[in-house]
Amino acid sequence: MKPQTGTGLANGKIILAGEHAVVYHEPAIALPIDAVYVKADIVSAKEGQTIQCELYTGDVNEMHTSMAGLQFAIREAFKVASTKEVTDHTFTLSIESTIPAERGRGSSAAVSVAVVRAIFDFLDATLPEETLWNIVQGAETISHGNPSGVDTATTSGTRPVFFQKEQELQTLHLNMPAYLVIADSGVTGNTKQAVQHVSTLQERIIDPTTQETGSDAVQSIGAIVNETKAAIEEQDPQKLGQLMSENHERLQQLGVSHDVIDTLVDTAHQNNALGAKVTGGGLGGCMIALVETEEDALHLQEQFMKQGAQAVWIQSLAKKENTK
Incomplete structure (x- = not known):
């Protein structure tokens, strides 16, 4: 008898704009x-x-208890998709991931999305988007406490997400003649430490010349995010690149970049990038650069590897809805 099988896939994700400011009710955009x-x-x-x-x-x-969120996703998927008890099913579940962990790339949500999809496929059951959302959000709540829903939305979907605390997620249409080059610095980021650091700067002056406080920088990032949304809607790579670089400068002011990241950002600017920035929690992790052509993207990928990047990926921003 042929064995019963099922397969599920999920994307990774990056923050295009607004990390850290989103903590203070400013908007952010994830891809x-x-x-x-x-x-x-x-x-x-x-x-x-x-x-x-x-x-x-x-x-x-x-x-292990550190995997309690995933364990919940497995049990809940079987419970919802099957009329039988969870314990009545016998199976081997294999998970393969190319998403680096602890890099702000939505790894835990993506694993849950892929697993839930695989289980529903295994049971030949229809998986409504709302059901997928509820199960994965439940898993993310166990893993992270109070997730925004951004990782769930982006790892299960194909469109950018514009989000703000206590407001409904909005999806954006992205079809831009440009490429993102994503580099893993090889330095493990520390989101918790970065968030705590930014909180200490809220009332402190971070720019003696302008007398700007950390809170001013956060509000400035919020304005950049709204302009970024407009650049996406207008399909304007030049404007998007400029805004990415402005966002990075603000994150540098807030002390959440890293020397290795800044070197990669400088390398991007020296090699035809329209803009570049740290992405995610910061203090390491990944950075992103925007270029206009695939040739520029491949060249920049090579330059990043020469600079010691641990891994580099290229993502087209054209017709995003048509990709897997």
Whole structure:
């Protein structure tokens, strides 16, 4: 008898604009990135419920508490998609991810999205978007406490998301003749430390010349995000690049960039980039650069690797809805 199988895919994500300011009720924009992905495969087994992934191989019921969110997603998906008890299913679930962890790329949400999709496929059940959202948000709540929903929306979708605390997520149409080059600095970021640092600067002067405080910089980033949204809607890569660089300067003022990131940003500007910035929590992690042609993107990828980047990906910004 042929074994029962199921497969699920999910995108990675990056923050295009607004990181850190979003904590203070300013808007931000995130992009799905299919240059990195998670793939989950599930196959029926004679006995047991086994999971195989980079962090853990073993019984689903004995997963470490650090993986409680994923464990919830697995159990909840079976519960919703099947009329049988979760314990009545025997399977092996394999997870493959090219999304680097701890880099602000939506790794945990992407894993949950791929796994839920695989389980519904395995059970030949229809998966409404709302059901996927509810299960993955439940998993993210267990993993992170109070998730914004951005990672869930971007890793499960194909369109950019404009978001602001306590407001409904908006999806944007992106079809721009340009490429994003994403570089992993190789330095593990520290979002928690970066967020705490920014909070200490809110009432402090960070620019003696203008007398600007950290709070002023945060508000300025919010304005940049709104202009970024307009640049996306107008399909204007030149404007988008300029805004990315302005955003980076503000994040530098707030002390959440890193010397390695700044070197990569400088390299981008020296090699035809329209703009470049740190992305995500900062103090390491990843940076992004915008270029107009694939040739420029490939050249910049090579330059980043020469500068010591751990990995570099290229993402087209044209006709995003048509990608996987």
